Amino acid sequence: xxxxxxxxxxxxxxxxxxxxxxxxxxxxxxxxxxxxxxxxxxxxxxxxxxxxxxxxxxxxxxxxxxxxxxxxxxxxxxxxxxxxxxxxxxxxxxxxxxxxxxxxxxxxxxxxxxxxxxxxxxxxxxxxxxxxxxxxx
Numbered sequence: 001x002x003x004x005x006x007x008x009x010x011x012x013x014x015x016x017x018x019x020x021x022x023x024x025x026x027x028x029x030x031x032x033x034x035x036x037x038x039x040x041x042x043x044x045x046x047x048x049x050x051x052x053x054x055x056x057x058x059x060x061x062x063x064x065x066x067x068x069x070x071x072x073x074x075x076x077x078x079x080x081x082x083x084x085x086x087x088x089x090x091x092x093x094x095x096x097x098x099x100x101x102x103x104x105x106x107x108x109x110x111x112x113x114x115x116x117x118x119x120x121x122x123x124x125x126x127x128x129x130x131x132x133x134x135x136x137x
Contacts (some may be wrong), residue, residue: 006128007115010068017105034074034136040066072130084116095110
């Protein structure tokens with residue numbers, strides 16, 4: 001089974017839609033192999049999003065990701081990376097298809113409710129950032 005990482009971002013956690021988002025995954029054939037709620041430190045957020053450190057939005061992204069707790073999950077299923085990306089919708093919620101997580105729960109391109117790995121390779125790296133093997137079932 002393929003695995004991917006998903007993060008319910010601070011805006012969606014603050015809105016109280018964690019259960020609704022998890023239901024989207026489970027209703028579409030993705031299983032929760034691991035889950036935890038945590039508060040990212042600035043160091044954590046900078047390390048996790050280091051790939052974007054040269055981009056103009058990096059500072060704002062880090063600030064947003066440490067603004068409140070997040071829920072990190074390992075999702076598992078057939079074609080998990082692609083399925084998760086489809087369920088999330090476009091990064092900009094204004095461009096996201098109706099019925100996607102971002103169309104339904106995101107406020108803006110910055111406060112866009114959810115993160116998902118963009119490839120199998122990055123999924124492995126991102127999962128290892130947050131979870132030890134013994135935490136994944």
